[in-house]
Amino acid sequence: MVKPIEAIMIGAGQRGSDIYGEYALRHPEQIHFVAVAEPNAERRLRFATQHNIPAENQFETWKPLLERPQFGQAAFVCTQDQQHTAPALAALRAGYDVLLEKPMATTADECCQLVDVAEETGRQLHICHVLRFTKHFTKMREIIQSGDLGEIINVSHRENVSWWHMAHSFVRGNWRRAADSAPMILAKCCHDLDILIWLMNQNCAQLSSMGNLMHYRPENAPEGAPKYCLDGCPVAETCPYYAPFIYVDLLPLWRNYADTAKGFPRIAAQAQERAPGLVKALSNLAPSLREISEYRGWPRSVVAQDPTPENLMDALRDGPYGRCVYHCDNDVVDHQVVSMKFARGASVTLTMHGHSHTEGRFTLIQGSRAELQAAFGYGGSWIEVNEHRSDLRTHYDTSADKASGHGGGDDRLMDAFINNLREDGAANFELASHLSAARQSLESHLMAFAAEEARLGDKVVCISGFRR
Ligand SMILES: NC(=O)c1ccc[n+]([C@@H]2O[C@H](COP(=O)([O-])OP(=O)(O)OC[C@H]3O[C@@H](n4cnc5c(N)ncnc54)[C@H](O)[C@@H]3O)[C@@H](O)[C@H]2O)c1
Incomplete structure (x- = not known):
């Protein structure tokens, strides 16, 4: 019988406990958390109790945990945005393969350092880009790669954050101030920027961006x-x-x-x-x-x-x-558009805003042979392809097979991470190889930093300037 992967949890908060911890409780044959670092005593104890973690393996912070001899193969770093780099670097250096929450870090230098250290140590470093693991975006990529759409000329992708999710996370909540967490284009849309590169199978060459905080003032x-x-x-x-x-x-x-x-x-x-x-x-x-x-x-x-x-x-x-949404100390934007030119010339726009009646991601792709429309929502998702010549319309239901966070992406990300660890990086993590996982994530993060620079400086930014 295959033994479960042994793992440590750094940051037993919403993601750490409710998503990855909860997965481990449902799949004890796959993964077992053997140590936890969490300053909040109530959360630490709850996580330790749920996963039968003995008192000597419970820590108030990640440092003493990572100074101890290695506990298992994998480390989950699920702390808040600005607290990713130090524990992730320490975990890689301590010999762990790491699943790191997005955004990988909040500065370009720190993102690059993470990739460098993963490659130097030869450890796996995966960023939680959950959309790559959804049935919806996997199907969309398959359709694009089949060539049925012809050459991709133009893409409009919308991240429609609902008014109440915006109020919860970006006005009242943890991601309301860029200096304390990250600019919203990084915090919310590193997923979307990543998925655009992944769908297009090419990088962005240059971009411009505009947006501001209009309403929650x-x-x-x-x-x-x-x-x-x-x-x-x-x-x-x-x-x-x-x-x-x-x-x-x-x-x-x-x-x-x-x-x-x-x-x-x-x-x-x-x-x-x-x-x-x-x-x-x-x-x-x-x-x-x-x-x-x-x-x-x-x-x-x-x-x-x-x-x-x-x-x-x-x-x-x-x-x-x-708090009243008009009397918070928020400063992140509530709408932003990024206009991009991709490497092979296609024009792509990403619109993110926090005023949608219904939350969801919408994608419209214009190809030389067909058009693709898609909606990815809380309750279900679909893709429709209309062929130019035949006028044939094909509809795909891309809803998750079972209810799980991010349209099934949370669970499938965990499945892939565990498979990848078992096969020491040889399995397909929806990516070419484990060493390129973090490097691929780096690209979307660099785009987000570039978009913020473009928005604040009112200019066009070449991504190559951000790549080393
Ligand atoms: N992949 C996704 O789609 C997705 C979705 C939501 C959030 N996130 C990201 O996940 C991360 C965690 O978000 P969350 O909502 O779970 O936050 P959270 O605040 O609920 O959890 C973070 C936890 O880290 C703990 N922590 C703080 N300092 C620590 C230390 N020194 N050592 C160990 N633990 C420490 C906190 O006490 C807290 O419990 C964020 O970076 C967020 O942006 C990703």
């Missing part, structure tokens, strides 16, 4: 709006950003899910708005409904460790997620 606050929603806000009944509406009622999430789902999941998500009591009652007969009636996941799990309605309300009274 104090001058747009409704008259009399207090600092916290629960401090008697005069527009509590009508403001879409009213915090209990987003986190306790959770209606924006279920509406968003219903907009892109099909069949029973769609009906159930719609019913939650009209008859939450009925959904709760029916949960006894159909346990899958508990995923709605007793939902504890993102974004609730970020607001309160134990997200009961009472705990959520307590957290909203004076915590960061209860």
Whole structure:
């Protein structure tokens, strides 16, 4: 019998615990966490208990963990954006193969250093570009590579961040200030830039960019709006950003899910708005409904460790997620466009904004023989190809086979990482070889740094200037 891969967790937060830790609990034959570093005592203990990690293998921070003799083969680095480089470098040097959350780092120099050290040490370094592992983008790449679209002339890709996700992560939450986390084009769109290179199978040559923070600013606050929603806000009944509406009622999430789902999941998500009591009652007969009636996941799990309605309300009274969206200390953009020229001449635009009614990624590709349209949503995804000559229309359902984060990408990324470790890098990590994994991710990060320079300096930037 094959033994599970032994791994250490650095940063048992939302991603570390709820995504990768949770995968390990579902697949004990594949991976077992044997040590954890996490400063938050409650999170550390919860992770240690879930994974049976003995007290001597629990650490308050990554340094002492990585100074000990190597615990296992793999290290997961799931700390916040600005805390990736130091633990990832130390883990590579300590002999671990590393799965590092995106963005790999928040400066070009640090990204390059990570790639250098991975190549010097010969360890695997993979960045969590989950979109590469989705059925949706895998199918899109297959269609492009088949040549059915002909030559790719133009691509419009949209990262439509919903208004409530924007408010949660980029106005009230951890990614609201560029200096404390990263510019939004890096934090949110290194995935999209990476997927564009991967789909096109060529690099970007030059780009320009524009965008700013237009809406979530104090001058747009409704008259009399207090600092916290629960401090008697005069527009509590009508403001879409009213915090209990987003986190306790959770209606924006279920509406968003219903907009892109099909069949029973769609009906159930719609019913939650009209008859939450009925959904709760029916949960006894159909346990899958508990995923709605007793939902504890993102974004609730970020607001309160134990997200009961009472705990959520307590957290909203004076915590960061209860703040009026017009009275936060946010500075990242709420819309940005990147216009790119790719190596073989195609023009490509990426539009990212935080005001979408329904969250999702939309892609339109114009080829010399056919056009491709695609939508990647919370509840499901599809691709449609229209051939110029025959007028033939082909529709593909690219929804995830089972519900898992990022359209199935989170689970499939873990499957691929583990397979790759077992075969010591020889397996296909959706990439040519394990040594090129981090180097390929570097390209999208350099594009994001270039886009930020272009936006702030109002200029066209050649990517070659960012490559060494
Ligand atoms: N791949 C994706 O699609 C995706 C999606 C969301 C977030 N992310 C990225 O994942 C990373 C983690 O995000 P999150 O939402 O889980 O954040 P989080 O804040 O929930 O988790 C980070 C954890 O790191 C811990 N930590 C801080 N200092 C530490 C130290 N010295 N040693 C060990 N642990 C330490 C924190 O206490 C916290 O629990 C971020 O970089 C984020 O941008 C990636």
